[in-house]
Amino acid sequence: MAAVTMRLPVVRAPLDSSAPRGGEKHLVAPGDTITTDTGYMRGHGTYVEEDKLIASVAGVVERVNKLVCVRALKARYNGEIGDIVVGRITEVQQKRWKVETNSRLDSVLLLSSINLPGGELRRKSAEDELAMRDYLQEGDLISAEVQSVFSDGAVSLHTRSLKYGKLAQGVLVQVSPSLVKRQKTHFHDLPCGASVILGNNGFIWIYPTLEQKDDEAGGYTANLEPVPLSDREVISRLRNCIMALVTHKIMLFDTSILYCYEASLPHQIKDILKPEVTEEIVLEARQRLLDLEG
Amino acid sequence: MASVVLSEAEKLYILHGVQEDLRVDGRGCEDYRCAEVETDVVSNTSGSARVKLGETDILVGIKAEMGTPKLEKPDEGYLEFFVDCSSNSPELEGRGGEELGTDIANTLYRVFSCENSVDLKSLCINPKEHCWVLYVDVLLLECGGNIYDAISIAVKAALFNTRIPKVRVLEDEEGTKEIELSDDPYDCIRLNVDEVPCIVTLSKIGYRHVVDATLQEEACSLASLLISVTSKGAITSMKKVGKGSLDPESIFEMMETGQRVGKSLHIALQKILDEEERLGTSRPKVGFLG
Numbered sequence: 001m002a003a004v005t006m007r008l009p010v011v012r013a014p015l016d017s018s019a020p021r022g023g024e025k026h027l028v029a030p031g032d033t034i035t036t037d038t039g040y041m042r043g044h045g046t047y048v049e050e051d052k053l054i055a056s057v058a059g060v061v062e063r064v065n066k067l068v069c070v071r072a073l074k075a076r077y078n079g080e081i082g083d084i085v086v087g088r089i090t091e092v093q094q095k096r097w098k099v100e101t102n103s104r105l106d107s108v109l110l111l112s113s114i115n116l117p118g119g120e121l122r123r124k125s126a127e128d129e130l131a132m133r134d135y136l137q138e139g140d141l142i143s144a145e146v147q148s149v150f151s152d153g154a155v156s157l158h159t160r161s162l163k164y165g166k167l168a169q170g171v172l173v174q175v176s177p178s179l180v181k182r183q184k185t186h187f188h189d190l191p192c193g194a195s196v197i198l199g200n201n202g203f204i205w206i207y208p209t210l211e212q213k214d215d216e217a218g219g220y221t222a223n224l225e226p227v228p229l230s231d232r233e234v235i236s237r238l239r240n241c242i243m244a245l246v247t248h249k250i251m252l253f254d255t256s257i258l259y260c261y262e263a264s265l266p267h268q269i270k271d272i273l274k275p276e277v278t279e280e281i282v283l284e285a286r287q288r289l290l291d292l293e294g
Numbered sequence: 295m296a297s298v299v300l301s302e303a304e305k306l307y308i309l310h311g312v313q314e315d316l317r318v319d320g321r322g323c324e325d326y327r328c329a330e331v332e333t334d335v336v337s338n339t340s341g342s343a344r345v346k347l348g349e350t351d352i353l354v355g356i357k358a359e360m361g362t363p364k365l366e367k368p369d370e371g372y373l374e375f376f377v378d379c380s381s382n383s384p385e386l387e388g389r390g391g392e393e394l395g396t397d398i399a400n401t402l403y404r405v406f407s408c409e410n411s412v413d414l415k416s417l418c419i420n421p422k423e424h425c426w427v428l429y430v431d432v433l434l435l436e437c438g439g440n441i442y443d444a445i446s447i448a449v450k451a452a453l454f455n456t457r458i459p460k461v462r463v464l465e466d467e468e469g470t471k472e473i474e475l476s477d478d479p480y481d482c483i484r485l486n487v488d489e490v491p492c493i494v495t496l497s498k499i500g501y502r503h504v505v506d507a508t509l510q511e512e513a514c515s516l517a518s519l520l521i522s523v524t525s526k527g528a529i530t531s532m533k534k535v536g537k538g539s540l541d542p543e544s545i546f547e548m549m550e551t552g553q554r555v556g557k558s559l560h561i562a563l564q565k566i567l568d569e570e571e572r573l574g575t576s577r578p579k580v581g582f583l584g
Contacts, residue, residue, distance in 0.1 A: 002324040002505070002555040004562040008570055009330040009346070009580040088299065139299040169307040171318055224303070226310040236320040269320025274328055 003270075010275070015248055015283065028055040034068060043069025077103040077177040077201035079155030083146045084186040086167070086199035087157065089136050095129060097136055099144070101201045102177065105154040109136075113147060113158035115165065141167040143197055143205065163187060167197075168223050170207030171239050175246045177202040181253040188254040192261055193234045198252060204242060206235050237264060240272035241281070248282045255292070259285040298509050305514045309500045317504065317511070324555055326506045331447065331566050333455035335581050340428075341456025344581075345448040348508065349438020354430065354448040358458045360473070361427040363418065371417025371425040375402040377445075379434040398432070398445060401493070401533060405446065405522040408530040411489050412453065420463055420471060428456070439508040442520055446493035447563060453490055454567050457482040491522040491530045492563070494556045496548040498540060503548050505555050519548045523556025525564070 028034060034046060034053045042048055045057040046068060055061070059072040079085070079101075087099035087107060098106040111124050111132060136142065143164045144157035159165050177200065186198045189209055197205040208231040210223075227235075241260040242252065250256055263281040264272050271277050300308075308318060315322050327348035336342040339355040346352075364372060377398040379391035406412065417426040430452070432445055460476045460483055497507040497515035504511060507518075516538025522530045529549065534540060540548075570577065 002326075002558045003322070004326045004329075004555070004558045006329045006331050006562045006566040008566060008573075008577065009332050011578065011580055011583075088301075090299075137301075140301045141304070167301070168303045170304070171307070172304065224306060227307065229314050229316065232311055232314065232316050233320075236316060236318060239318065240320060269316075270322075270325060273319065 005274075012275070015279070015286070026061040027059070028061055028070060029058045030056055034061055034070070039066065040068045041066050043067050045070030045072060071178075073178050074176055075178065077101055078153070079103060079107070079146045079149050079201075081146055081148060083200040084143065084197070085146060085155075085157065085201045086141060086143050086172070086197055086203035086205050087201070088203075089138055089140045089142065092133055092136070092138065095124075097132070099142065099157060101155065101157075101199075102174070102203065103153070103155060103201065105152065107155040107157050108150075109142070109144060109157045109159070113156070113160060115159055115162065136166060141172065141205065143167060143199070167205055167207065169227055170205055171235055173204040173206065173239055173242050175202045175204060175242070175252065179246060179249065179252050180204075181251045183253055190238070190254065190258060190261070192238070192258070193231060194238055196238065196254070196257065198254075204252070206238050206242075208235065233269060237261060237269050237272070240264070240269060244272055244278040244282055245285070247278055248286075250282060250286060250289075256285060256289055259288045263288075297513055300510060300513050304510070308511060308514045312499045312502050312504055312511075315502075319508070321506075323502055323504045324551060326443075326555075326559070327508075329444075329447065329562075331451050331563065331570075332580060333451050333567070333570060335579075340458060341452045341454075343448045343451035343455055345444050345451065347438070347440060347444040347447070347506070349436060350441055350444045351435035351438075352441070352444045352448045353433040353435055354445070354452040355433075356452050356456045357429045357431070358426050358456065359429060360419070360424055363422060363425040367414070368422040369418045370414035371427060372414060373406055373412065373428045373430055375399045375406075375430045375432065377402075377432040377434065379437075381433065381435055382437050398442070401442065401520065402430070402432075402445070402449065404531050404533070405491055405493060408491070411491055411524070411530065413486055416483065416485070417458075419461055419473065423471070424463075424473065426458055428453075437509070439510075439512050440495055440506045442493045442495050443506060443559075446491070446522070447559070450487055450490045450492060450563060451567060453485050454487045456485055458485075459483075489524055491524045492556060492559050493520055493522045494552040494559065495520050496552055498536075498538065498544065498548070503544070503551065505551070519545065519552070521549060521552035521556070523553055523560075525557065525560035527553045527557050529553065 032055050034055055036052050046053055047056050055070045057070055057072040059070045062069050062071055085101050087101040089097050090100045091098035095111045097109040099109050101107045144159045146155050147158040148156045180198050180200055189195045195207055195209045208227050241264055245260055263284040267277050311317055330346040333343045335344045336355045340358040341356040344353050377395040379395050419425055460481050462474045464472045464474055495518055496503045497518040499515045517536035517540050520533040
């Protein structure tokens with residue numbers, strides 16, 4: 001039975017912000033004066049006009065001693081060493097792959113920075129260079145860690161650990177990088193039955209939890225068996241919950257996603273994206289998060 | 295068409311999901327995403343509508359202008375379609391977007407070529423001399439998959455919203471005809487949109503077909519069938535797109551699904567248009583600042 005729902009648009013009101021928030025953030029819009037004190041050094045996102053420090057982007061003011069800068073809320077991903085990212089291969093070049101990670105420049109994955117299938121450790125030869133496309137093709141998704149940042153801002157990745165590598169069956173959700181909270185680990189096995197990788201660049205990968213934990217594969221053999229329906233439902237529900245959290249600009253980390261998932265259980269999966277249901281479950285998740293903090 | 299690149303494993307996941315009637319966002323194979331429809335968003339047009347279907351965002355504006363009727367149909371007005379896709383990704387700017395735009399415009403001409411979809415005789419003022427020409431401009435603001443369906447919904451909503459001023463033809467002694475516009479700005483004719491068809495796109499993924507495919511699902515489907523269906527379930531035109539092939543049996547199945555889904559689509563759309571009409575000026579206009 002076909003289900004077609006249409007509605008008239010409604011002005012989306014921001015969520016009820018009566019809950020007290022610890023530590024007031026100084027939010028600015030482009031053109032807002034940050035300070036008129038001339039003793040500060042200006043950093044990124046600011047400029048000086050008529051002895052006033054004015055913001056040039058919309059974001060949060062960050063002050064480190066005498067340096068004032070504005071961190072934009074909606075910006076491309078800026079790589080930092082040690083970040084976990086999920087990327088998509090866009091090009092196969094001579095000794096490296098170009099990876100798209102939602103940053104200003106395509107990231108680079110050198111042939112010498114990957115683990116070969118089977119976990120062998122050897123120097124890559126000319127045959128390996130010719131067989132690059134057998135390992136990673138255009139369109140493939142990988143999870144990797146940032147090894148270094150070039151002077152122009154481009155990021156160099158590496159997959160030199162058995163937990164990184166090519167990703168198999170699952171769902172990719174693209175969000176703004178500023179919504180992913182920095183944590184100790186970004187690989188989570190959620191108790192609801194699926195696993196999630198929260199890439200710092202805003203690419204979130206949801207996939208069915210692998211049963212066997214042995215790492216002989218090294219991340220290259222893709223499991224092409226059909227995923228069971230129960231796992232699919234969990235993955236779809238998680239995907240919709242993440243979209244709901246993103247709509248209301250809630251920070252994404254394992255606890256917030258889990259709370260949102262639990263709040264959404266009474267509803268059908270496809271109803272989660274309806275505006276009124278989204279608001280209801282996000283409010284409940286936010287309440288639980290505040291109770292956790294307080 | 296703007297498309298995303300997917301890995302083989304992702305495509306396989308989507309394919310298996312469709313076979314089990316559970317798509318990535320939890321919908322069934324015959325479910326549409328939630329659509330938002332608003333009419334009368336552009337003030338200097340005769341009729342306009344904006345439709346948001348998931349990520350896809352379409353704006354349609356209709357301007358009624360006076361012109362001469364076509365030679366083969368002297369007592370009818372006509373519609374002209376123009377589609378602009380340039381506000382999308384860089385690959386659709388300039389010539390790339392033009393190809394897609396002409397494609398969509400030709401599809402719309404074909405869909406509306408059916409004789410009784412719009413009452414063209416009511417658009418005639420003076421046979422052989424004057425008639426109303428409706429210039430339908432479609433703007434593709436954001437492409438999130440399934441643009442044909444969204445465009446046809448927006449065109450129907452805009453036609454429902456179109457108000458054409460009433461004119462009278464005065465003939466004086468010498469035989470020269472003068473056209474007089476009515477003084478009252480609210481005195482206008484509305485079009486009957488009961489027979490206007492809507493396009494339903496059925497994308498074949500694996501062995502099954504889905505309605506309202508997202509960009510990811512479109513990347514997995516090799517062939518799609520565009521069916522234009524009226525509110526009574528009559529199919530007015532059909533077009534196959536994509537480089538894959540379709541089995542005749544699956545075409546029959548897709549046609550049946552298209553008729554079923556098309557009827558539900560019309561019912562939902564008419565309900566929303568009637569509700570908007572009923573609320574009239576008491577509804578706060580959202581427009582582009584929502």
